Amino acid sequence: MSYLNQNKTPLFTALKEHHKNNVIPFDVPGHKHGRGLKEFTDYVGSTVMELDVNSMKCLDNICNPIGVIKEAEELAAYAYGSDKAFFLVNGTTSGVQAMIMSACQPGDKIILPRNAHKSAVSGLILSGAIPIYIQPEINSDLGIAMGVTVESVEETIGRHPDAKAVFLINPTYYGATSNIKDIVRVAHRNAMAVLVDEAHGAHMSFHEDFPMSAMEAGADMSAVSTHKTGGSLTQSSLLLLREGIIDPFIVKKNLSLMQTTSASYLLMASIDVARKQLAVEGPELLQKVLDLTRDARSRINKIEGLYAFGTELIGTQGVHSFDESKLGVNVRKIGLTGFEVYDILIDEYNIQVELADYYNILAIVSLGDHKEQLDALVEALVDIAEKYKRDEEIKVVNSFLKNPDVIVSPRDAFYSNKKAIKFEDAEGEISGESIMAYPPGIPIVSPGERISKDIIEHIMLLKEEESLLQGTEDPYAEYIRVLGLGSKR
Template sequence: MSENRTRFRLDQRRAPIYEALEQFRQMRVVPFDVPGHKRGRGNPELTAFLGQQCVGVDVNSMKPLDNLCHPVSVIREAEELAADAFGAAHAFLMVGGTTSSVQSMVLTVCKRGDEIILPRNVHRSVLNALVLCGAVPVYVNPEVDKRLGISLGMKREQVEKAIKEHPNAVAVLVNNPTYYGICSDLRAIVKMAHDAGMLCLADEAHGTHFYFGGGSLPVSAMAAGADMASVSMHKSGGSLTQSSLLLIGPNVHPGYVRQIINLTQTTSGSYLLMSSLDISRRNLALRGRQVFHQVADMAEYAREEINAVGGYYAFGKELCNGNSVFDFDTTKLSVHTLDIGLAGIEVYDILRDEYDIQIEFGDIGNILAYLSIGDRPQEIERLVSALAEIKRRYHTDGAGLLSQEYIDPVVAASPQEAFYAPKKSLPLRETEGMVCSEFVMCYPPGIPILAPGERITKEILNYIEYAKAKGCSMTGPEDPDILHLNVLA
């Protein structure tokens, strides 16, 4: 504890929401409030499935348990502990996933007509926020690694150019890291934004562990001086799915951020999600550095073993070039598969269907195995063995495989303008040259191939049809089969 005591101002052994729920459980209060299952008695099948321990604390906001919309006691204490653990001026517990965190972050700084500088390879939640508020994106189109087909980070000179050409932009948004583990030079981008009078926002959906890297992982947004960061605790931090944190620095007013959050977040915050954030924050504060050091070591071992198989390329810090790949998240086990003649999504399907191994995603050329605090060495060995066997059984000529994951968009209208404009539905191939009014993406990772306001090109249509044929899970359009697209009328 001595190291932790020097790091933290507050007693990180506390978990006030969890403690309040345990005290509430012992009180045996008679429930004449919601939820209607009444501590599970009204829904025995659900109780049998989830367990009495779980449904017994699925409760409503009440004075002893505080209120997420306006916390004054245990939730506020939990937020103060989270801010302390993550080095933020303030932290907000979010129960709408990191989508809610990202949207609240963008809605806090942007209003209709404002410009915001961002890379195009953002999660759809960022562009959804622009649809809601009417802000206009200024895209910094990232470079693409030609071998891997993946988009890289934002180069410093690209950001500098965008700031110079759009001096009235309100903020710069950065992925820290990308889904594949690529990091931009966040400290430099923060300084450029601040020097221009802009805020810097970070989508850290895949960077929770950066706050507990102890210098061995890329810099976190708060340590780099960013103004706001969306941190997906459920991804690498161990909390329940749909729980997240929104962190802010000293230059953002927390009262206004709370108002923005309350525009869209539920008034019935789940105590299961909030207590999972509370307990997970405590776990990371007390043990995070040690645990994530072990995770990084496991990922490095897996990279070496997979590369020794041959045919695959499990990439890592060797990609760093000081700019567009300023740093790399070594916990990310991303593997290029095209050299064995299989698309990433094909390897993804084989691993699940024939080896009972569920990885995070497979796309056109790569797979991602998401390593975090719950992984063990024996599972790493099983994954490596399966990949070796897949190569032996399925290796083929890769002729005809697409490699490009990212296609620069041609923006013809703002996302809000295009989303709400009069539209018509056309067969997919008849939309070439038209302006799209909806999203099309592979999920995961949820980065749009097309977003509202972007012109549909032949290259994009080829990519959509190829991804569908290879079995990528496609989402976004009104037409679930993606045989038609909505375009501006």
């Protein structure tokens, strides 16, 4: 591909030109430039509503782009070092699902870490693929899962040489990355595609101090949440493809199943501008992100009882590299759970962090952050460590579950007849639903898996901490639907 001018924003430019023409709309959307939804328009602004338009010749169509969307996608592919890029308006979830559906047919095996996002489980249900789980490495001091090792991937491939694909996370929610380049080499040597959930790595290609991206490592596909760390609007993402193992036509066909035919031009235009900003100004902007997080991490580590972990983890099991924009803080030595600190921060300091677990909180630092915001977080943590500290630190227990027993494929379990039973009575049953704390949205149990005593105890612990649980038909997770097969052993 010849050089493409990254200063261009073909879709956003076309959208602005269309807006300038003040066309009289007799098409959808029905609010007609905001006039039909006055209260909302008065609050968000008329320009936003006037840019909320439908597909038309001058603005191209996401289902079969041949104009400005196609040109914008080509610029994105060039910026990220892929052969093709597809705009996503159903989030990275739709990209993960399309990746798995493009690599696997019903009954095919796919190797993936147990800490994969719920979108991967949805991809298994939609594709009919059979999961072969790899246990990620666990840092017992922090109580969180890291990446997977090359050795564990090799060993799993040796036991399942007929698998069609290897699925990776790059980086994990807390910033750890696996040795993705060597894993790609191992997978390709065994004729397996490599699919990468890069939801939290949209920025990593644009500054040398961040971990290697999936495309740089030679992966076949990656789904990238430009909205999480790249600056675009919520729900907008990219699906990247390296041609070879996976047919681009198959990807396009699967995306047409996953995505709306009425794609938001606000979302797509924001991807176009975010790509330009990363490609043109990324190194400078991301250096500021690094400066902010390095300073905040250093200051937090001077607070007695708190530990803001970072690049010192590189070289430990499951941590080949580390994304410093993920500001994880271990709080257990001040006698508080991460859930408690999460609540205190929002309730008393008006600070919203990304997530909490039993031992940690996680703050995401990105392009829109400034020193004032990081100062407020550090000062709040100083205050919390003084005001709320308890004498007895939180005891580290095994907060991450072992690989489950997959009894029935996720797809078969999803479509099977089910019955609802009290969750605490479900030991030995085969789950018909997923249960997860959200965020991060990593299933604790998925359809088709045996519900163990450990799983029940883990969920009950999360409920005690008032963690937000999702996935069950019962919104309070008091009941779970299990396969009505007399499955209990």
